[in-house]
Amino acid sequence: MPEPDQAILARKAAIVAALKVIVPGEGVIHAADALRAYESDALTAYRQRPVAVVLPRNTEEVSAVLKLCASMGVKVVPRGSGTSLSGGALPLADSVVVGMGKFNRILDIDYANRTVTAQPGVTNLGLTHAVSAAGFYYAPDPSSQIACSIGGNVGENSGGVHCLKYGLTTNNVLGVEMVLMSGEVVRLGGKHLDPDGYDLLGVVVGSEGMLGIVTEVTVRILPKPPGARAALIGFGAEESAGDCVARIIAAGIIPAGMEMMDKPSVAAVEEFVHAGYPLDVEALLIVELDGPHAEIDHLLGMVEEIARGCGAVSVRVSTSEAERLLFWAGRKAAFPATSRLAPDYYCMDGTIPRHQLSRVLGEIRRLSKVHGLGVVNVFHAGDGNLHPLILYDANRDGEIERAEAFGADILRLCVDVGGVLTGEHGVGVEKRDLMEYQFEEPDLARQQAVKCAFDPGTLLNPGKVFPKLHRCAEGGRMHVHGGKVPFPELERF
């Protein structure tokens, strides 16, 4: 390995020394071995050690860190719990990672307004825990909810099994406090509905840490519904399950959740969780209805009738709260259960119009043969949000490249059938180079103009989302530099 340039070492030392003045004690991590814990997120195929990780404790420290980095021209990567599957929190070699783990307090619970205000490092499930004794909950529920932070949920506009009826993060966040790269602190939205002015909050949710660092989040909480029951509906063919999903929605029923798993996924989960899933079906739907008990009974009857009409071979409705939770425990463990099938899996995330489900599933099977890699399908069927899990072994030569090529083909397929590149995991580095497949150059230029309005120096999480490197310039014009953004500094496992 070549000797590090003395000038680079001196610059790194200067950055670390300046950060230590702002966040003293153990708040700055820069030793090589200690940085290992931060060199990757859940897109584990890539890793990169940053210059340093800083762990600020309050908004003033975040502001001072960003002001410092802006003055020294240092890139900044915001990080919550590091569970991003698209590489959103992946460090860059010449960046400082701002870890928000110390922002872990609930600041305000307001039952009258049905809101919770929390620091961004509070976990998604932590929000629900804070209000569950009073009969409330926070609706968006990513499978990673035990670990992922609400700040990361804002960054990725995360979803979960209950977002079909209750909306994604963007539909449940009412306000944020955010620090811009300049160090300025801005407040967008609040407890009230429908704030004045442009919907900047809508722009920030899903902005993948590229516009500012969120230091406070106000979310809507909901009263727990009086009841909820889930049905496991088995089908002899994936196409029949796909048709059933479309017909349930067409009948005007919006289930609290409607998830689909294919046969390999059902088998892997059942062995792992023993959720009581039927093993003799080609596809399984989990359909949950919530609300008053009479309404649940009525809608479950309609769902069963539709399912039977689509050729369902088995219908089993939960008879207790424990059983309902067990049904969901299986689905929520689908990713870890898949890790028992192969040394590695690559989780894809694309969205398609619901009526294309059967066609796309068939095409994914064909692509699996073309690329010579297995695939397990589990997805938010009601939203048309697919999560094919591609099975591979990173230790075998060329398999990771084949997995990525297979994944890219799946995402292009999603776009071809009228869908989009991502449903909830974000673009990050993973889907960045496919953005031009979905968007025309003027569309991407307008999107980057928004970034420039918040971060004219393009220092916040650069190299993510946008396939071409633009430098912001006066008057909103941008200049392209060097075509594709290279990632020479990224290391692969």
Ligand SMILES: Cc1cc2nc3c(=O)[nH]c(=O)nc-3n(C[C@H](O)[C@H](O)[C@H](O)COP(=O)(O)OP(=O)(O)OC[C@H]3O[C@@H](n4cnc5c(N)ncnc54)[C@H](O)[C@@H]3O)c2cc1C
């Ligand atoms: C097993 C597993 C299951 C998953 N299931 C789901 C699922 O069902 N639904 C789903 O949507 N996702 C899922 N994910 C993906 C992931 O958990 C979500 O994207 C989550 O929102 C990331 O939160 P985090 O705190 O880990 O954020 P990180 O991974 O740390 O960061 C995510 C992005 O947000 C930015 N960011 C983080 N904090 C801040 C902040 N305070 N201010 C500004 N930007 C910030 C980062 O820069 C990055 O771009 C899953 C991941 C795993 C590993």
